[in-house]
Amino acid sequence: MPIELNEEMVRQRIARRIAREFHDGDVVNLGIGIPTLVSDYIPEDVRVIFQTENGAVGAGPAPDKPDLRFIGAGGRPLTILPGGCFVASDLSFGLIRGGHVDATVLGALQVSQEGDLANWMVPGKIVPGMGGAMDLVVGARRVIIATTHTTKKGEAKILRKCTLPLTAKGVVKLIVTEYAVFSIEKGQLKLLEIAPETTLDEIRAITEADFTVADPLITMQGTEEEKA
Amino acid sequence: MAKKVIKPVLSAAEAVKCIKPGMSVIIGGFNYGGIPYTLVDALVESGVGELTLIANDSAYEDVGHGKLVANGQVKKVVASHVGLNKKTGQFYMEGKLELELCPQGTFVERIRAGGFGLGGILTPTGVGTVVEEGKQVLEIDGKKYLLELPLRANVALIRAYQADRMGNLTYFGTNRNFNPIMATAADYVVAEVDSVLEVGELDPNEIVTPGILIDALVVKGDNYYANRT
Numbered sequence: 001m002p003i004e005l006n007e008e009m010v011r012q013r014i015a016r017r018i019a020r021e022f023h024d025g026d027v028v029n030l031g032i033g034i035p036t037l038v039s040d041y042i043p044e045d046v047r048v049i050f051q052t053e054n055g056a057v058g059a060g061p062a063p064d065k066p067d068l069r070f071i072g073a074g075g076r077p078l079t080i081l082p083g084g085c086f087v088a089s090d091l092s093f094g095l096i097r098g099g100h101v102d103a104t105v106l107g108a109l110q111v112s113q114e115g116d117l118a119n120w121m122v123p124g125k126i127v128p129g130m131g132g133a134m135d136l137v138v139g140a141r142r143v144i145i146a147t148t149h150t151t152k153k154g155e156a157k158i159l160r161k162c163t164l165p166l167t168a169k170g171v172v173k174l175i176v177t178e179y180a181v182f183s184i185e186k187g188q189l190k191l192l193e194i195a196p197e198t199t200l201d202e203i204r205a206i207t208e209a210d211f212t213v214a215d216p217l218i219t220m221q222g223t224e225e226e227k228a
Numbered sequence: 229m230a231k232k233v234i235k236p237v238l239s240a241a242e243a244v245k246c247i248k249p250g251m252s253v254i255i256g257g258f259n260y261g262g263i264p265y266t267l268v269d270a271l272v273e274s275g276v277g278e279l280t281l282i283a284n285d286s287a288y289e290d291v292g293h294g295k296l297v298a299n300g301q302v303k304k305v306v307a308s309h310v311g312l313n314k315k316t317g318q319f320y321m322e323g324k325l326e327l328e329l330c331p332q333g334t335f336v337e338r339i340r341a342g343g344f345g346l347g348g349i350l351t352p353t354g355v356g357t358v359v360e361e362g363k364q365v366l367e368i369d370g371k372k373y374l375l376e377l378p379l380r381a382n383v384a385l386i387r388a389y390q391a392d393r394m395g396n397l398t399y400f401g402t403n404r405n406f407n408p409i410m411a412t413a414a415d416y417v418v419a420e421v422d423s424v425l426e427v428g429e430l431d432p433n434e435i436v437t438p439g440i441l442i443d444a445l446v447v448k449g450d451n452y453y454a455n456r457t
Contacts, residue, residue, distance in 0.1 A: 053332060054258040055402050068261065068456045069401035078402075086399070087283070088436075089258070089406045090340050093333030097353065125330065126321060129285070130310025135333030135353045137390040169356035 001152075001205060002179050002198035009226070010178040013195075014146045016041045016222040018105055019175050021144060022048050026102040027095075029053065029136055032074040033103035034146040041222075049084075053132040055092045058084020073132065077107075093132070097139035104140035106133060107198055108147040108175075110162040111210035113189040115172040117145070118164035130167065137168040149177035149206055156208040158182070179203060181220060182211060193220040234427075235395040237445045240270035243418045247271060247383050252280035254339070254381035254410045255293045259285065259312070262403035263292040264387040264420035266449035271385070272299055280304040281312045281379050282339075284332065284406055286313040291453065297325070306379065308332035319335055333358060334376050336409055342380035343412025349376050384414030387457075388437065391421040395439030402434070403457055410440045418444045420454070 003014075011034050019041030022028060027049045027093070030036055031203055039061070042048050050059040052072045059078045063070075066077035080086070095101055095127040110118040117137055120130040136144050150156055158175060175182040180203050189211040194203055244267060247253055257263030272295045281302045287294030294313040296302050304326035310316040319325035319373040330338065337349045340354070350373035354360055364375040388397035398417055399407060411417050419442050448454040 043392060052402070054261065055405050067401070068453070069403050071259060071261045071402050073259070075261075080401075086404050088399075088400055088404050088408045089332070089336040090409050092405075093336055097333055097351065125316075126311075126317030127327075128317070129309035129329045130331050131285075131309035132332040134331035134357065134359065135351075138353045138355075139333070166357045168353075198242075 002195070002202045005178055005197070006011045009134060010148060013178050013223065013226065014176050017181065018144055018146055019043070019219060020221055021174065022046055022103065025049070027051050029096065029101050029104040029140060031104070031106040031133070033107045035107065036074070038105055038146070051092070051095060052078070053092055053096065053136070055087050055089060056080055056084065057087060057095070060084070093135055096132070096135050099139060099141060101136075101140045103142040103144055104136040105146055106136065107143065108145045108157060110157050110159055110164050111145055111147070111172050111175055112159055112162045113184070113211065114187045115170045115184040116162050117143070117167045117172050118162040120167050121165050123165065133167050137171045142173045143171045144174045144176065145172050146176055149179045156206060159208045160210065179206070188212065190214055191217065193218050195220045196223055218219060231440065231443050234393050235445050236441065237444055237447065240266045240420075240446050240449060241273070243267060243444050243446045244271045246416050247274070247276055247279070249276055250278045251383060252282060252381040254282040254384045254414055256386040256405065256407035257283060257287065257292060258402070258405040258409050260291060260453060261289065261401075262387045262405045262407055263287065263453070263457065264385045265292055265451040265454035267385045267418060267420050267446055267455070268293045268296070268361050269449070269451055272296055272301070275301065277301045278303050280306065280381070282306045282379060284335065285309040289313050289315045302315055304328065304331060308335045329404040335379075336406060337375050338379040339406070339409050339413045342378035343409065346378060348378060350374070351376055375391035379413065381414045382416065384410045384417040386410050386417065387398050388419050388421050389425055390425060390430060391419060391442075392425045392427050392439070394427050394436045395419065395442030395445060396430055397421070397439070397442065398430060398434050399436055408437050411437045416443050417441055418446060420446045420448055422439055422448055
């Protein structure tokens, strides 16, 4: 097993790495939890337009003085940047399903090696509902998963097959954890990067899924920026 | 039946009298934004029960239409997300509440279909998941879609920003969300607004919902959230 990392460091590391995935002009929808942190790390020369499913296009950071007439999908106050606008829910989801959102970043309970995602319910527990997640993962051009590598109990989350109810089949394109970055192309999981404090054998030990390894396998990008 | 050209401006209590036991009510809002708080509080106050609540989420147990659930006035919830209101999950698990979960984009399109005269919509959302169960799957150009059916209600309670006396509506910020779509999908539509202006005082370019969809107007009351959202 790789050495355990501080929880806050894990969150920031995953967010920092995902922030490198975007291109200037990309329209991006961030889920709640770790994905929300991604906006803090977007490089200065990249302008990303953040879309929220409740109807903001061009959302900015939380204001000093919250005005509850401007909130994000998770209920957090936001600002609208110059050039931004508000849309009703039909257009908001039209943008999402219609392929006008370049990427969505979401958390996961489980991901399969073929890109199936489970992130909305656990049988036997109270069902919160899928909200907008099923539309986001079907409609966004690129689905990026931000997740810890294992559950708190140490169980693998990157699996051969998901055992929990699916949010969608075959949609995940990139998985970023605190220890590794994987791509999924044509149903094939591939390890692209590993964190400096771990090894390939350790990654295999905490990943149930079968995967190929990129050549060269590089150190996880962004970890060099972490403060010692 | 044609709606009146000049809309009555009612108290919230008067406006919700049209809602009888067993009716379906569609209510605007997303999380705590854009809920017609004053109307919802009046409906809670009325105690009318056996309602079918159609809303994006079931709010919080002590905020907005979440109170209707907590108060036992709702027999069925149609929503995309109910995790913020503990009572919804609890009553569902206890068998006291029927729950129909619907992906949010599908939810809004079903309402649009209900209000736009469509027999249903085809969406790729939910294919290969439990959402597919019991639904017709159609393959078009090699891609699978679910047939999702229209959603309508007896009464819609919506939140807008400003109205004129003809019921034309503007919206503010992320409070817009489901409100303009819901205004199309009920037999009787009540809009709660910050203020009611005279006819001609709203710029036609700013109007989102035409007044022909609206039956009655209510000015927001002194509710904590009504004054902040």
